Amino acid sequence: xxxxxxxxxxxxxxxxxxxxxxxxxxxxxxxxxxxxxxxxxxxxxxxxxxxxxxxxxxxxxxxxxxxxxxxxxxxxxxxxxxxxxxxxxxxxxxxxxxxxxxxxxxxxxxxxxxxxxxxxxxxxxxxxxxxxxxxxxxxxxxxxxxxxxxxxxxxxxxxxxxxxxxxxxxxxxxxxxxxxxxxxxxxxxxxxxxxxxxxxxxxxxxxxxxxxxxxxxxxxxxxxxxxxxxxxxxxxxxxxxxxxxxxxxxxxxxxxxxxxxxxxxxxxxxxxxxxxxxxxxxxxxxxxxxxxxxxxxxxxxxxxxxxxxxxxxxxxxxxxxxxxxxxxxxxxxxxxxxxxxxxxxxxxxxxxxxxxxxxxxxxxxxxxxxxxxxxxxxxxxxxxxxxxxxxxxxxxxxxxxxxxxxxxxxxxxxxxxxxxxxxxxxxxxxxxxxxxxxxxxxxxxxxxxxxxxxxxxxxxxxxxxxxxxxxxxxxxxxxxxxxxxxxxxxxxxxxxxxxxxxxxxxxxxxxxxxxxxxxxxxxxxxxxxxxxxxxxxxxxxxxxxxxxxxxxxxxxxxxxxxxxxxxxxxxxxxxxxxxxxxxxxxxxxxxxxxxxxxxxxxxxxxxxxxxxxxxxxxxxxxxxxxxxxxxxxxxxxxxxxxxxxxxxxxxxx
Numbered sequence: 001x002x003x004x005x006x007x008x009x010x011x012x013x014x015x016x017x018x019x020x021x022x023x024x025x026x027x028x029x030x031x032x033x034x035x036x037x038x039x040x041x042x043x044x045x046x047x048x049x050x051x052x053x054x055x056x057x058x059x060x061x062x063x064x065x066x067x068x069x070x071x072x073x074x075x076x077x078x079x080x081x082x083x084x085x086x087x088x089x090x091x092x093x094x095x096x097x098x099x100x101x102x103x104x105x106x107x108x109x110x111x112x113x114x115x116x117x118x119x120x121x122x123x124x125x126x127x128x129x130x131x132x133x134x135x136x137x138x139x140x141x142x143x144x145x146x147x148x149x150x151x152x153x154x155x156x157x158x159x160x161x162x163x164x165x166x167x168x169x170x171x172x173x174x175x176x177x178x179x180x181x182x183x184x185x186x187x188x189x190x191x192x193x194x195x196x197x198x199x200x201x202x203x204x205x206x207x208x209x210x211x212x213x214x215x216x217x218x219x220x221x222x223x224x225x226x227x228x229x230x231x232x233x234x235x236x237x238x239x240x241x242x243x244x245x246x247x248x249x250x251x252x253x254x255x256x257x258x259x260x261x262x263x264x265x266x267x268x269x270x271x272x273x274x275x276x277x278x279x280x281x282x283x284x285x286x287x288x289x290x291x292x293x294x295x296x297x298x299x300x301x302x303x304x305x306x307x308x309x310x311x312x313x314x315x316x317x318x319x320x321x322x323x324x325x326x327x328x329x330x331x332x333x334x335x336x337x338x339x340x341x342x343x344x345x346x347x348x349x350x351x352x353x354x355x356x357x358x359x360x361x362x363x364x365x366x367x368x369x370x371x372x373x374x375x376x377x378x379x380x381x382x383x384x385x386x387x388x389x390x391x392x393x394x395x396x397x398x399x400x401x402x403x404x405x406x407x408x409x410x411x412x413x414x415x416x417x418x419x420x421x422x423x424x425x426x427x428x429x430x431x432x433x434x435x436x437x438x439x440x441x442x443x444x445x446x447x448x449x450x451x452x453x454x455x456x457x458x459x460x461x462x463x464x465x466x467x468x469x470x471x472x473x474x475x476x477x478x479x480x481x482x483x484x485x486x487x488x489x490x491x492x493x494x495x496x497x498x499x500x501x502x503x504x505x506x507x508x509x510x511x512x513x514x515x516x517x518x519x520x521x522x523x524x525x526x527x528x529x530x531x532x533x534x535x536x537x538x539x540x541x542x543x544x545x546x547x548x549x550x551x552x553x554x555x556x557x558x559x560x561x562x563x564x565x566x567x568x569x570x571x572x573x574x575x576x577x578x579x580x581x582x583x584x585x586x587x588x589x590x591x592x593x594x595x596x597x598x599x600x601x602x603x604x605x606x607x608x609x610x611x612x613x614x615x616x617x618x619x620x621x622x623x624x625x626x627x628x629x630x631x632x633x634x635x636x637x638x639x640x641x642x643x644x645x646x647x648x649x650x651x652x653x
Contacts, residue, residue: 128160140164162194171198189216196224205231219246223254230258233412249275256288263413263452265292283312287319294322297457299329317343317354324361333365340365356381360388368392390419399426414453417443418462425469441469448479457483468500476500491519495528502531511535526557530564537565542574546581559588566597575604576618583625595631602626606641616650623652 131140141164147153154160162177175198182191192215199208205228212224226241238258245251256271269292276285290306293299303326310319320343328336344358360382363374371392378385386405393402402423411417421443428436447453448463464479480497487493498513514532522528529552533545545565552558566581579601586594602622608614623641626634645652 137164137167171201174198265295268292299326336365414447417447473500473503491517507538537568542577546577575601620652
């Protein structure tokens with residue numbers, strides 16, 4: 001296909017590409033669970049950005065993950081754009097970095113570049129189309145500036161400068177030039193549409209709509225208004241412009257991008273595949289298909305498809321970034337970082353978007369290292385920066401800062417709902433706020449119950465979280481078991497899965513789940529210790545529960561664990577360890593309740609010794625424990641024990 005030599009013709013195929021916001025498979029990180037036994041809420045968040053794989057903690061979530069390819073190279077056959085808008089309003093109302101492709105007309109006319117110089121000079125100076133064919137917009141702009149400085153301006157020079165600036169992501173410069181051109185008497189009406197495109201990518205959506213309406217009625221205007229309706233969330237207008245789409249490639253691509261933005265990835269894939277069959281030379285469609293597969297968590301398939309595209313365009317920033325993201329999901333951060341450094345080497349310094357993308361994703365691939373230095377500056381440039389920053393604050397347990405970032409967020413996409421649900425659940429349980437917990441439950445239910453997400457891993461995690469907040473733990477287990485194979489080594493998943501199993505009295509499996517947790521921080525928490533202790537006791541392993549207590553430092557938590565062991569062991573007939581626990585409790589607090597508990601446990605041990613269940617040596621300890629009490633009942637009980645011991649010749653002194 002040829003490049004049009006007219007910048008007006010070149011801008012007639014826009015508004016057709018998906019915007020890539022992080023979805024990342026929530027790796028056991030997008031939900032929050034709690035239980036009734038001094039339960040600790042463990043949050044699942046990845047979001048939107050950054051997980052090393054589907055089991056990691058940073059995203060794509062919702063992670064996502066977040067490492068989000070957001071901008072397509074204007075490659076030969078790339079006719080789409082990525083919708084990027086602010087996270088606070090469906091990623092809208094801020095300046096964003098994006099690239100638009102242009103249409104290559106079949107014939108050259110009207111705007112043909114004229115050159116009055118001699119043929120000898122032509123051979124020495126490269127043609128503008130030489131740069132455009134290579135997508136070298138820096139070279140094109142340099143040539144145009146050279147012609148300007150040497151008083152050899154091309155016909156419609158300013159339009160070409162605006163065109164090159166636009167494709168380099170310098171939308172402000174392009175906007176100023178188009179305003180200047182539009183003010184001229186002989187300016188073509190199409191200029192208003194190009195001006196509208198600049199406003200659109202600067203996040204100036206109201207201005208974009210106003211200027212688009214000044215342009216001529218055309219398929220380009222309809223596509224602009226189609227996407228602006230999506231930005232404004234106006235469903236009625238969206239459907240109205242949808243009906244005006246024509247059976248042309250540009251409109252089909254535009255519709256596919258809306259499918260993408262509405263998380264209808266399979267519909268987008270179907271459209272792109274049909275276009276591939278009709279236009280086998282449009283290699284760039286593979287990039288869109290690969291992005292859709294990435295969103296569906298088919299990272300291996302996405303990798304295969306994007307490799308086809310990279311064979312034709314090995315320097316594409318979006319393709320290289322997507323490859324790095326796939327490596328991040330399939331392997332680890334180091335593998336992804338190696339791929340991203342390839343992009344860094346190839347990216348021009350003037351290509352600001354690529355630089356910002358590299359900075360953002362390097363932090364993701366390095367598991368958040370340098371997050372506070374990089375992401376805050378990119379909040380109004382890369383939407384996923386805001387989401388990843390929320391996840392960073394959640395990891396640091398800085399709930400106030402996390403809440404500030406999502407407080408005014410109107411969620412539209414599943415990752416946004418998930419992340420807002422997680423934050424509300426954290427705040428709700430931290431402050432014991434029923435309102436926050438109810439909001440969290442509603443957000444999780446909306447995602448898990450949606451047709452597009454109900455059968456995905458994040459969707460099932462959300463339903464598990466919803467039922468956890470509703471305390472319907474039998475339903476929680478149904479959903480967690482359906483995704484268990486993906487999280488066998490995930491500490492957060494095993495922690496919450498263990499709690500749900502324990503609440504349903506499935507003690508054996510609960511113990512196994514808790515023992516899979518490797519995080520030292522989790523294992524030091526009272527919630528974890530209390531649940532594991534109860535599992536040990538219920539599984540007739542009271543000694544292991546007692547050892548957990550002995551390894552704890554003296555604190556309020558150790559006191560509560562001692563109470564749990566004393567009562568649970570008594571209930572389960574493990575009187576020996578119940579007596580030991582009540583003995584310590586009585587010495588700490590000489591309450592009549594603790595004495596009665598110790599008395600009953602000691603008598604229980606005595607009965608078990610007589611029955612041959614407990615070793616006779618234990619009697620000596622029981623006598624010693626009883627003598628630690630000043631209760632007048634001690635002498636009578638000890639007298640009976642000593643009499644039996646004398647008859648059976650069991651030493652108790």
